[in-house]
Amino acid sequence: MIDNQMTWYMIVLSALLVNNIVLIRFLALCSFFGVSNRIEVSLSMGMAVTFVLALASAASWIIWYFLLVPLNIEYLRTASFILVIATLVQLVEMYIKKTAPSLYNALGIYLPLITTNCAVLGIALLIIDYRLGFLNSIIYSISVALGYTLSIIIFAGIRERIEMAPIPDILKGAPIIFITAGIMSLAFLGFAHLFGL
Amino acid sequence: MIYAILGLGVLGFVFGVSLSLASKKFFVKLDPREEAVIKALPGSNCGACGFPGCVGFARAIIRGDALTNACTAGGADVTRNVSSIMGVEAVIKEKEVAGIMCKGGKKEARERFRYMGVNDCKAAILIAGGNKSCTYACLGLGTCERVCPYDAIRIDNNYLPVVDEEKCTGCTLCAVNCPKFIIKMLPISNKIHIRCNSLDKGAVTRKNCSVGCIVCKKCEKVCPLGAITIINNLAVIDPLKCDNCRKCVPECPTDTIEDYYDGEPKYASLMEKLLDESKLKTAVG
Numbered sequence: 001m002i003d004n005q006m007t008w009y010m011i012v013l014s015a016l017l018v019n020n021i022v023l024i025r026f027l028a029l030c031s032f033f034g035v036s037n038r039i040e041v042s043l044s045m046g047m048a049v050t051f052v053l054a055l056a057s058a059a060s061w062i063i064w065y066f067l068l069v070p071l072n073i074e075y076l077r078t079a080s081f082i083l084v085i086a087t088l089v090q091l092v093e094m095y096i097k098k099t100a101p102s103l104y105n106a107l108g109i110y111l112p113l114i115t116t117n118c119a120v121l122g123i124a125l126l127i128i129d130y131r132l133g134f135l136n137s138i139i140y141s142i143s144v145a146l147g148y149t150l151s152i153i154i155f156a157g158i159r160e161r162i163e164m165a166p167i168p169d170i171l172k173g174a175p176i177i178f179i180t181a182g183i184m185s186l187a188f189l190g191f192a193h194l195f196g197l
Numbered sequence: 198m199i200y201a202i203l204g205l206g207v208l209g210f211v212f213g214v215s216l217s218l219a220s221k222k223f224f225v226k227l228d229p230r231e232e233a234v235i236k237a238l239p240g241s242n243c244g245a246c247g248f249p250g251c252v253g254f255a256r257a258i259i260r261g262d263a264l265t266n267a268c269t270a271g272g273a274d275v276t277r278n279v280s281s282i283m284g285v286e287a288v289i290k291e292k293e294v295a296g297i298m299c300k301g302g303k304k305e306a307r308e309r310f311r312y313m314g315v316n317d318c319k320a321a322i323l324i325a326g327g328n329k330s331c332t333y334a335c336l337g338l339g340t341c342e343r344v345c346p347y348d349a350i351r352i353d354n355n356y357l358p359v360v361d362e363e364k365c366t367g368c369t370l371c372a373v374n375c376p377k378f379i380i381k382m383l384p385i386s387n388k389i390h391i392r393c394n395s396l397d398k399g400a401v402t403r404k405n406c407s408v409g410c411i412v413c414k415k416c417e418k419v420c421p422l423g424a425i426t427i428i429n430n431l432a433v434i435d436p437l438k439c440d441n442c443r444k445c446v447p448e449c450p451t452d453t454i455e456d457y458y459d460g461e462p463k464y465a466s467l468m469e470k471l472l473d474e475s476k477l478k479t480a481v482g
Contacts, residue, residue, distance in 0.1 A: 098223035
């Protein structure tokens with residue numbers, strides 16, 4: 001488990017490997033299977049997730065400690081976090097479209113798709129549950145997103161090989177992809193309880 | 198309670214106002230032609246043009262990466278509209294429709310076993326290549342019917358797909374999704390189809406199916422234009438050479454050749470056909 005007393009590198013290690021968001025926590029699976037066809041595409045998806053996740057967790061941290069807790073309405077956190085994330089992604093999309101069209105084109109459709117990515121809401125809720133400070137929240141969410149990027153790039157690399165491999169007819173397409181993801185998840189279980197995390 | 202309503206209400210209000218302000222501040226002027234092209238396209242997002250949806254196709258046209266006649270679903274009208282928006286000459290292609298290259302339904306084609314799995318061809322083919330004796334035969338479970346965005350294909354009582362040429366737009370989704378590759382895209386003026394897909398030898402095909410091509414070569418001999426050739430144990434019509442004269446139809450002993458013809462011949466003479474072809478070629482070139 002993670003708490004605010006941990007050093008920053010332990011938080012990074014935990015989020016990146018030991019409690020990998022996709023392969024151990026099974027969040028963000030939709031995009032994990034959806035956009036892992038090619039390594040370049042999954043890299044830009046990972047970039048977009050990192051960007052949004054850092055902003056979203058910072059914004060929801062502020063909303064939680066400066067609005068929901070003082071007003072004693074903690075039970076509204078899911079609703080208000082969804083509101084925050086959706087608005088934020090929209091704002092970011094408009095801003096990037098205006099100021100950096102090349103970045104906007106590189107992120108493409110993935111930027112608005114992240115609004116519905118469960119990893120974003122999941123991390124926003126987790127940083128509250130772990131009682132992390134503001135700086136630690138941002139470190140944690142960025143390293144979670146890097147863990148996501150790591151696993152999706154590994155997966156995309158394997159999938160590029162699978163395209164060429166002689167696979168039995170009965171496993172072609174989705175089945176072999178699911179099996180691969182399962183084996184990857186088992187491999188990441190090897191990190192379990194590393195350094196007592 | 199009152200704090201909950203106020204808190205979330207104010208939050209939503211602030212976000213809404215800031216979003217609407219931001220949308221004004223960060224407003225990006227789009228190419229006005231893009232909107233016009235999007236409006237002119239059918240909007241069914243079939244993907245036949247090879248771009249992700251109609252919006253993706255419209256952007257590709259604006260960038261100059263796509264031809265204005267690449268929308269097969271829209272046909273000639275859409276090509277004309279889009280070309281006039283972009284200010285280029287419209288090159289009209291002949292409409293292509295899906296042709297079902299198998300006639301072996303439940304009555305005609307023998308079955309090896311009774312399939313009781315998921316009601317979909319793509320699932321059925323995983324079990325020993327489907328339940329028909331002929332490995333090239335239509336499984337008749339209606340993957341093409343479900344995949345068609347225009348309702349142009351239906352499965353008849355004999356478990357064979359029937360194409361409605363009026364509704365078919367030539368988007369090729371059915372042809373791509375058929376696991377047996379039975380559906381071919383043919384020009385709509387081509388009314389004579391050899392409805393068999395079997396590359397087996399004649400004797401094998403005859404055992405498996407009562408309407409399969411048994412490679413007797415009668416159609417090849419009778420065709421005055423040389424439009425029919427036997428390739429890999431299967432008679433194939435070249436739609437560019439065929440003029441719908443129907444001489445092959447009564448010759449076929451197994452009744453494989455289907456006649457969708459209901460009107461005047463496509464061309465009054467061979468000369469006219471050749472003239473028309475040369476016109477087509479110059480248009481393409």
